[in-house]
Amino acid sequence: MTKKRLSCFIITAFLAAALLISCGQPTQSGKGEAVNATVKGAVMAPLEKALVYVYKAGMDLRGPPLVTIETAELTGEFAVDLPAGTYFFVARKRVNDESIGLIVPGDYKSNTIGPVEITKSGEMILDMTARRKIGDTKENIASDVKSNTSFSGTIYDSDGAPLAGVRIHVYDHIQMSERPKFVSDKTGPDGRYRLYLPEGGTYYICARDRFGGPPKVGDMYGRYDQGTIDQSAIMLKNGEHLTDIDITAHKVW
Amino acid sequence: MKKTIIALSIIMIFMISLCSCYKEEFVSVEMLKNKALSGDEAAVRKLIDLVDANDIKTQSEAYEAIISVGAKAVEILMDELEKAGGEKKEYIVAALGMIKDKKAVGKLVAILKGNDKRRYAAAFALGHIADTKAVRALVDALDDNDAEVKKYAAISLIKINNSDTGMANTDIIIKELTRFFGSTDVLDKNFALSVAGEIKDGRIFDAVLKEVGGRHKEQAIWALGKLKDTRAVKVLAKELTDPDWRIRVAAARSLGSIHSEDAVTALERNLSDKNVFVREWAARALEDITGRDYEYTDEEGKAIIPTSLYR
Structure with a gap:
């Protein structure tokens, strides 16, 4: 065998080996390959029967969308399967229940979220906060209304470390069932939160990472209790700010 | 040239064998559960390993699968408990509780008495076993x-x-x-x-x-x-005048639970307390005892009936 032929053989064998190795790697999405990702989340706080509009990059964000999904009753949750691509999401709820038309005072609208890149199969979580339009200003229906009545604290995990990615759910009844009255933003790495309320009163609170429905196995969940097994009420007056309302959350088994 | 060929061949062989390592056998939780139910110990151990998986979905499915395997998994769970730590240990402990096999009580009590950070899971499990x-x-x-x-x-x-x-x-x-x-x-x-x-x-x-x-x-x-014991009424009525508003609220709530008419006069006095929550809970307690609506003055000075805190 000549040197040249031998070299070609080795190079070819090398390339073949490289090809075999790529067979064991996770699938990379490429042109023409059918990749479907599920984008799911909730429109806060929570906004049932809102519409989530999905636009592909390049489409008019005020025009007809690629797809529209109605959020679930009570929970404001939605889910949509999308192929690989670049997308934008916006939630809207018109009080006249129409799916098209100008957003007028009284309607709800989120900021446009995107570009969101989908490159591989799997699940992606996307929560949105929709604000109510009041005249030319926006009013948050979520818990970050800047009133002067609020409470704050830290959420910890079972190791005592600050827990990111959870929200405070606020209820006005002991059982803490059905829809929460208010929901905070997600905690950051420091586990801290502050939640503004439109008025004082008696509230019951919990911390959880998943929005909607009873806690399921694998969810992070914790109730506020002041050293007892009963959930403790938070009683705050108008204009009051309570601090150190801390909760420990752990996995639901 | 010879050396180059040998080196490239070694690299090729190495890469081919590396490739075969990537081809992991796909095993579903459902498959493992079925095997475990028919007595396959390896399948049980594999499920236990999966409660330590990186994704919550697999963790949760594996955990629920172990519970459904039930008594067949107990000895293996207790064995795995010796080696496990962190979240995996927590799941194993919780699973032993959910399976409710009294064989696990001794080990769980030992964990509860120890220094493990996640011993609250043992406390949880012991309640489910109820021994x-x-x-x-x-x-x-x-x-x-x-x-x-x-x-x-x-x-x-x-x-x-x-x-x-x-x-x-x-x-x-x-x-x-x-x-x-x-x-x-x-x-x-x-x-x-x-x-x-x-x-x-x-x-x-x-x-x-x-x-x-x-x-x-x-x-x-x-x-x-x-406890709803009427022997407490006199003591609780006295606490309606405690300087701490939280104590006054607690006393009112408890008197409402006990349902004794003997507390009505004292509670009515608290309808004009300086603290709005004391007034509110006095009204609630009076409603609980008498069955009638009682108004209290809210922060704005309006006379209102307390809202229900129950759904």
């Missing part, structure tokens, strides 16, 4: 330095009490609680007072009443309300 052999350890855990341990110990004692339709379990719990309350070493009696209130046995009344004069006043008042 009275765990009562003493659970009562001692009511004074643990970890709030989650105390909470789950309390919940579990209540579960154990409620799991028996007779009095046998209550007798054991009362005996241990009485010992606990009588101890001078105990630092935190709040959770023990919660348990005392929830098991609703008059034998613990005196121990709870004594705590009204101590550091755990609010919780003792709460427990008296839960």
Whole structure:
């Protein structure tokens, strides 16, 4: 065998080996390959029967969308399967229940979220906060209304470390069932939160990472209790700010 | 040239063998569960490994699969418990609780008494198994330095009490609680007072009443309300004038629970308390006792009926 032929053989064998190795790697999405990702989340706080509009990059964000999904009753949750691509999401709820038309005072609208890149199969979580339009200003229906009545604290995990990615759910009844009255933003790495309320009163609170429905196995969940097994009420007056309302959350088994 | 060929061949062989390592066998949780149910020990161990998976979905599915395997998994779970740590250990402990096999009690009590950070899972599990052999350890855990341990110990004692339709379990719990309350070493009696209130046995009344004069006043008042013992009315009525508004609220709530008409006059006085929550809870308690609506003055000075806190 000549040197040249031998070299070609080795190079070819090398390339073949490289090809075999790529067979064991996770699938990379490429042109023409059918990749479907599920984008799911909730429109806060929570906004049932809102519409989530999905636009592909390049489409008019005020025009007809690629797809529209109605959020679930009570929970404001939605889910949509999308192929690989670049997308934008916006939630809207018109009080006249129409799916098209100008957003007028009284309607709800989120900021446009995107570009969101989908490159591989799997699940992606996307929560949105929709604000109510009041005249030319926006009013948050979520818990970050800047009133002067609020409470704050830290959420910890079972190791005592600050827990990111959870929200405070606020209820006005002991059982803490059905829809929460208010929901905070997600905690950051420091586990801290502050939640503004439109008025004082008696509230019951919990911390959880998943929005909607009873806690399921694998969810992070914790109730506020002041050293007892009963959930403790938070009683705050108008204009009051309570601090150190801390909760420990752990996995639901 | 020869050296180059040899080197490239070695690299090629290495890369081919690397490739074969990537081809992991795909195994579903469902498949493992079915194997485990038919007695495959390796499948059980694999499921236990999967509770340590990176994604929550696999963790949860594996955990639920282990529980459905039930008694067949217990010995293996207890064996794996020796080697496991962190979240995996927590899941194993919780699974033993959910399977409710009393064989696991000894090991779980040992974990509860130890220093493991996640021993609150053992407290949780012992409540589900509901074996009275765990009562003493659970009562001692009511004074643990970890709030989650105390909470789950309390919940579990209540579960154990409620799991028996007779009095046998209550007798054991009362005996241990009485010992606990009588101890001078105990630092935190709040959770023990919660348990005392929830098991609703008059034998613990005196121990709870004594705590009204101590550091755990609010919780003792709460427990008296839960016990619904009319012997507490006079003491609770006196607490309606405590300088701390939280104590006045707790007293009102408890008097509402006890439903004694003897408390009505004292509660009516609290309708004009300076604190809005005291006024609110006095109105609620009066409604509970008399069945009539009572108004109180809210922060804006409006006369309103308290909203219901129950759905």
